[in-house]
Amino acid sequence: MPTIADLLKRAQVLDPVSDTPRLDVEVLLCHVLDKPRNYLYAWPEYVLEQQALTQFKYLFARRIAGEPIAHLSGQKEFWSLSLDVNASTLIPRPETELLVETALNLFNESKIDNSKFDSAIQVLDLGTGTGAIALALASERPNWNVLAVDSSADAVKLAESNRTRLDFDNVQIDQSDWFENVNADRRFDLIVSNPPYIAPDDRHLSEGDVRFEPRSALVANDAGFADIETIILNASEFLVRGGWLLLEHGSEQGEGVRELLKAHLDDVTTWRDVAGLERVSGGRVPIGEV
Numbered sequence: 489m490p491t492i493a494d495l496l497k498r499a500q501v502l503d504p505v506s507d508t509p510r511l512d513v514e515v516l517l518c519h520v521l522d523k524p525r526n527y528l529y530a531w532p533e534y535v536l537e538q539q540a541l542t543q544f545k546y547l548f549a550r551r552i553a554g555e556p557i558a559h560l561s562g563q564k565e566f567w568s569l570s571l572d573v574n575a576s577t578l579i580p581r582p583e584t585e586l587l588v589e590t591a592l593n594l595f596n597e598s599k600i601d602n603s604k605f606d607s608a609i610q611v612l613d614l615g616t617g618t619g620a621i622a623l624a625l626a627s628e629r630p631n632w633n634v635l636a637v638d639s640s641a642d643a644v645k646l647a648e649s650n651r652t653r654l655d656f657d658n659v660q661i662d663q664s665d666w667f668e669n670v671n672a673d674r675r676f677d678l679i680v681s682n683p684p685y686i687a688p689d690d691r692h693l694s695e696g697d698v699r700f701e702p703r704s705a706l707v708a709n710d711a712g713f714a715d716i717e718t719i720i721l722n723a724s725e726f727l728v729r730g731g732w733l734l735l736e737h738g739s740e741q742g743e744g745v746r747e748l749l750k751a752h753l754d755d756v757t758t759w760r761d762v763a764g765l766e767r768v769s770g771g772r773v774p775i776g777e778v
């Protein structure tokens with residue numbers, strides 16, 4: 489029977505499908521052994537029991553076939569949270585942390601209103617998926633009230649289960665086709681969204697992890713702009729004066745998103761990710777507008 493060290497040596501088999509083969513094997517071993525990563529280094533000579541070995545081989549074979557490591561372990565780290573993930577929605581991406589950071593900074597810098605920092609502001613997360621953005625914001629600002637919606641019933645179930653497990657009572661998860669089921673009388677200080685924004689004919693859709701994620705979480709018509717446009721068109725109706733809309737978008741969509749934003753909102757700005765790529769754009773309702 490193989491030891492932990494023996495199985496770690498098999499990582500190179502994953503070279504053709506993964507940029508992080510060693511890490512992938514570590515994640516799978518931690519998952520089947522139900523142990524933290526340092527256990528693998530403390531006990532390299534540990535011999536796996538038959539049941540754990542069978543499970544490891546099954547998951548390893550699925551990884552060789554290209555399935556995302558997060559689907560195999562059922563978990564993904566986002567912000568400081570460990571989120572359950574499944575095939576109903578997007579696996580949270582590190583790039584999306586820029587959206588969370590930007591939202592927190594905007595209110596920190598008091599660009600809307602000094603009195604609103606750390607007060608009970610109202611936030612709407614459109615297309616919440618696992619709940620990643622909503623739960624990250626709620627974890628940083630316990631006083632914020634976050635409504636998070638998704639059109640997928642399975643995604644709503646997943647986000648709700650993450651919310652319950654992580655015990656955030658300042659987040660509510662509902663099913664809605666964008667704003668459709670959001671109470672028309674509600675007004676938000678901040679609307680955030682990482683909507684589908686990949687063009688239907690984008691070649692990346694047939695590569696890597698995205699092959700295993702639902703198209704409903706990835707793809708939007710009109711070269712990827714359809715959902716972004718729907719959100720921008722409707723957002724001001726649901727924002728308070730001075731309220732911000734922040735959207736994640738593709739690295740080459742910045743100019744198009746700014747054009748759409750400028751038709752409805754002021755102070756249109758784009759933020760770049762760590763790779764220097766345009767990743768988040770936003771604007772706010774003019775302070776003087778009724």
Ligand SMILES: C[S@@+](CC[C@H](N)C(=O)[O-])C[C@H]1O[C@@H](n2cnc3c(N)ncnc32)[C@H](O)[C@@H]1O
Nearest residue numbers: 577578580615616617638639640665666682705
């Ligand atoms: C790119 S994923 C983002 C998920 C999550 N917010 C994140 O950043 O990891 C887009 C999400 O939008 C949801 N979605 C797609 N169309 C929608 C619609 N018409 N109304 C609400 N949500 C929608 C998808 O189900 C998916 O969960």
